[in-house]
Amino acid sequence: MRHILLSLLLLICSAITTHSQQTARSFTRETRYLLYMPEGYDSDTSKQWPLMLFLHGSGESGTDVQKVKVNGPPMLVEKGKKYPFILVSPQADGRIGWDPIELYDLLTDLKKRYRVDKDRVYVTGLSMGGYGAWKLASQFPQEFAAVIPICGGGDTSTAWRLRNVPVWAFHGGKDDVVLPQQSEQMVAAVRKTNPTARLTIYPEVKHDSWTAAYNTDSLYEWMLSKKRFAYKEKPVAPEVLSTLAGTYVNKNDTLYITPDAGRLLVKTNRNNSVTLRPVSEKLFFIEEELPVDVEFTQAGKRRGLIVNGDTRDIFTKLP
Structure with a gap:
């Protein structure tokens, strides 16, 4: 109940006025991203669209957002792949990896700018982005209909927070950069409260398990079949x-x-x-x-x- 108590405290604090010598200001941090819109987005202005948030690996960090096209879904789009969803591929600046708060703010802005189906928002990422996907979904589970981490890892102590979020992780069995045990441990931890969590290991693949994963049509079919969890009230005696x-x-x-x-x-x-x-x-x-x-x-x-x-x-x- 601590979050409820904290919310009440915040409401109380918001009623306290600050001294007139101090004025409110804000700072906005720029986040670069690649945006892909599905065919039909402009022609059907009433339709809400699913959104995939893709988080790249450490090698694509920096200030040149075109580097994000090197791997994963943005690379496939560059080669002519068409997706039936909005694809957003932000770029990390290389300082601290992926910041969940920054990504949450980005998602909030995207939902305001574009016709996003809020019940069908997905996050995926590879390597550093796999870690980012685990962390973001664990911190903001209410935002996502599914999470697809590839050759990443995370904090098993927070895995229970994904109890209502579908998970499908991928990893190379011979990965010597991020050991496959990282995904195995996370999925095992998630399964304690979410038995449906999935893990695919490619036995002969090293670190680059994302090529096989993102070229798997069943990944997208599975993803698009998922909707954000919501509790449903049922009568009890x-x-x-x-x-x-x-x-x-x-x-x-x-x-x-x-x-x-x-x-x-x-x-x-x-x-x-x-x-x-x-x-x-x-x-x-x-x-x-x-x-x-x-x-x-x-x-x-x-x-x-x-x-x-x-x-x-x-x-x-x-x-």
Whole structure:
């Protein structure tokens, strides 16, 4: 619930006016990118289009955006490939690799500029871009309908945040630049909460696994079949809600849960409250597109819950 409390604090802080001697200013950082529009984009002005965000490898970083055409989908477009989606290929400046915040800001701008189907936004990348794809999707899972990391790796401790995001990773079995264990470990971690996560290993391929992956038609067919996850409320019996009601504690917070018109009302020891809506008898959510849910658990007679938000917070139910 910490993100909820933080949001309330931000609302409070926004009401505080600053001293008149200080005026608000903003700084915008330039992000270069290649843009490919599918056939029919201009002729059908009512249609919303899927979007693939492609993240290049370290060798294409810099200030010459034409370098981004060296590999992956932008290279295939240059050779005449036609895609039924918008393709955006930004360029990293070479200082810190891929910055998730910068990419999130880019996506926000793209959705304003172009007719993007917000439920069909995908991210993929190779090598450094594979790492970037894992990191971006883990940090902003609510933005993506699928993630396709190629010969990359990531932080397995945050893999649970992809529990509702389809994943298909690719790697070369003989990669000696980014070892295949990097993808194997990430996919294994994702599968703990998302069993459908896929991994394709090309046994005889070294680092360049992207050529085979991006030339695989089934990759795009699989990708375009995916839509952004949204929770769907389903009714739960009143007796189930009564069983879940009670007081739950961890070292930081106390949650008081009571049934409330087919849902659950949660109050904290800080006098904040939120309504939980049921997906099933064990899983509840707050808003359809917000990547936050509450999972009720039971081991023997011991009951508890897990709040999956910015972090995974475990609570134990008091007797």
